[in-house]
Amino acid sequence: MKSKKQFVDMFSALDSQGIHGLFPYLNDDVRFRFASYPEVRGHQPIKALWEGMSTSVIKLQHHLDEIFIHDNLVSCYGLVTYHLQSGQQISVPFANRFVINNDKISEYHIYVDASAVLGIAPVA
Numbered sequence: 001m002k003s004k005k006q007f008v009d010m011f012s013a014l015d016s017q018g019i020h021g022l023f024p025y026l027n028d029d030v031r032f033r034f035a036s037y038p039e040v041r042g043h044q045p046i047k048a049l050w051e052g053m054s055t056s057v058i059k060l061q062h063h064l065d066e067i068f069i070h071d072n073l074v075s076c077y078g079l080v081t082y083h084l085q086s087g088q089q090i091s092v093p094f095a096n097r098f099v100i101n102n103d104k105i106s107e108y109h110i111y112v113d114a115s116a117v118l119g120i121a122p123v124a
Contacts, residue, residue: 002069002103003069004069007064007067010022014062015061018059018060019046025105026104027105027106029042029106030042030043030104030108034050034053035112037049037053053118054117056117057082057085058083058085059083062079062094063080064077064078065078072099072100072101073097074097074098074099074100075095075097077094079091079094080094092112092113092116092117094111094112095111095112096108096110096111097109
């Protein structure tokens with residue numbers, strides 16, 4: 001995964017297929033961290049983390065503003081919209097950092113304030 005198109009495709013798969021859309025892009029032992037949640041390693045722990053924290057989320061919609069690639073490090077920035085079961089849509093900025101090994105993601109860090117989505121803070 002060394003091209004911007006591959007990352008656009010990955011976010012498209014995530015948006016259309018949910019968390020399972022990510023797995024073809026991730027190493028089996030990927031290190032994954034969402035915001036301030038503890039880091040997990042591997043596909044099943046990622047799935048369990050996502051299911052545990054996003055029970056009200058129907059789908060995601062990412063808009064990528066910038067993707068930066070330098071050697072095996074990738075950063076991207078944009079806006080993510082969470083579509084909730086209540087019908088509400090909440091959009092927040094995000095930044096992601098990736099480490100690439102063997103043409104797949106070995107580290108995936110998501111920096112986002114999803115407190116309004118998770119019901120912890122009011123929607124701005």
